[in-house]
Amino acid sequence: MKRVSIKDVALKAGVSIASVSYVLNNKINSRIPQETIDKVKLAAEELNYRPNNIAKSLKTQRTHIIGLVVADIANPYFSQLARIIEDEANQLGYTLLIGSSDENVEKFEALINMFADRQADGLIIAPVENSEKCLLKLQKQKIPFVLIDRYIPEIEADSIQINNHDISQKVTEHLIKEGFKNILLVAYKTELQHLLERTQGFVNGLKKHQLQINDNQILLVDKDYIDRDIYKGLDTTLNTSQRPDAVFFTSNKLAVSGLKKLTQLGLNIPNDIAVAAFDETEAYELFPIPLTFVKQPLLNIGTIAVQMLHKKINTKTTPLQNVILHAELHIGISSKKRLP
Amino acid sequence: MKRVSIKDVALKAGVSIASVSYVLNNKINSRIPQETIDKVKLAAEELNYRPNNIAKSLKTQRTHIIGLVVADIANPYFSQLARIIEDEANQLGYTLLIGSSDENVEKFEALINMFADRQADGLIIAPVENSEKCLLKLQKQKIPFVLIDRYIPEIEADSIQINNHDISQKVTEHLIKEGFKNILLVAYKTELQHLLERTQGFVNGLKKHQLQINDNQILLVDKDYIDRDIYKGLDTTLNTSQRPDAVFFTSNKLAVSGLKKLTQLGLNIPNDIAVAAFDETEAYELFPIPLTFVKQPLLNIGTIAVQMLHKKINTKTTPLQNVILHAELHIGISSKKRLP
DNA sequence: TCACTTTGCTTAAACGTTTAATCGAAATAA
């Protein structure tokens, strides 16, 4: 039982395949009378015709596919974002292809190549470290893309970011205003710009309030050994004379790992140690007390990303756009100073 | 700057396009001498030739695309599973297309149609309620698929399930053995077979131990109003004379919502009320005490699903397979009887 | 009436592959 093609419809309607194509695509320069239109549509209906997208794509050079490259689709941050992007993409007639890079350049490049080979109309990308050449190649190939979550200073590309520096400084100042003197920052060992900005925001927050920064006030964590590094780091730092009275985790995964450890240590939050975290995840909801966290505007990030990409796909020359969205600080109990 | 095609390679290598195709696909009936092979490969390399998958698909009727239909990619259960499936699919040379149905038949059917229109080689499907006709249609179209997580008794299809009934009965009996007398089951208001089996396992667990089941011992929740129904349900049931001393949540979302509520009510777990949950999610890790939960073999579900599908795609006549995998009961503190 | 435009529709090339069929030259066999 073969698929029914435009040819079969043409035969049944008693017209040429060109006419069928024109009718079915509404490419009617007012040269096709209603009668023919009806004939064709009826035939298509009766044969239950479904257009062959592959043939269509071969001819039109459009696939109506958008590729999404995230670090890990199993990470709630990215899966929530992916869901938003999926909906918006479908809305605009695209199908979404998703790939996880694991923060690994080789995998990243393989994904990009795969999407390029599949001739995705455009890409939404959370770039990894050292992906500059790969992105440059993409630009050379004239495949439209927009960067999300992260951005690469060396690359002039459309992007959607959040105010990483400012919101981090805000978190820091919030903790300072609450009266915490010795805040520990837990961050990734990374060169990713958006994460460096979070650290910089922290540093500038301290500076602004004339607080000195000592060396072990920033705990750097290897992304591949989060639990190990955080457990060890917290163990040692909590035993120093300069024991921190607050911790600021700069990602959801760091926060989850850190909170587990603090709980295991039997520390009361915020009485023994205050906590602020980045991102929002279901996990925070089960923490015994409401957490203070930075809420990213995921809905905006996702929908704007798709819309920007859509525009780029359809009009070759769009001016470069670097959108900066604002994250919100949600203040819970975890960052409240204990009453003396 | 046009894409380089097989034609360009042929020209550069000084051979016909057929030869190029044969060489590049290793379709060599030992009729092509090494010299030509080298020539072609060199030319392809130098021109940086990338095959056009669309043209390839048009000709071969294979897309090397697998479609995955889940209820919601933002649900950790599905995003974890999706990640596993993505990796295994890539391993076998497929690209993964993901769609979320929101447990809605119309969206479900739209997704299936979209994947069919894109001529996915096969589908991995978590079917929704009332999707029978849609799945039958898929069978008629001879598109290979395997069902995961759920299954539809009316449809004879390949599937991968877990032992929902038995593991639920095991959870129930575990609670009974711990000494809990009045266990509340929190379940979805649904006809989905795998969820009914969880309830049935609970009922049979009680029966086996000669415990009677009274009406308000099962709290049915509308999936679209989880928080509302659970909050109200727990409020009322906790105020009855037959106050439950343990709760068994039959999904991760139900558990997260319920645990939030129990915490808000200031109840101590397990001293005031014991808890067991289904599925595994990051959120459980931040709950103050280790939870008792049912751990599904996600890695096996995902990899076996892809492998089964792969086999079905490549050999038209594979016997129907209904794999049943075993979930594990992880016993934490949340289901421990308080010492009297 | 004739020239020209409009209308309605068709023809045919093209998109980039795969692959069966074919073909000439060289090698082997008779």
Next chain:
DNA sequence: TTATTTCGATTAAACGTTTAAGCAAAGTGA
């Protein structure tokens, strides 16, 4: 030498569309 086989490669059709170009018939204006 001639017939046959093998080797190495090519030709051309096909996959299912889109779309520029073309064409016959009808309509219009002078």
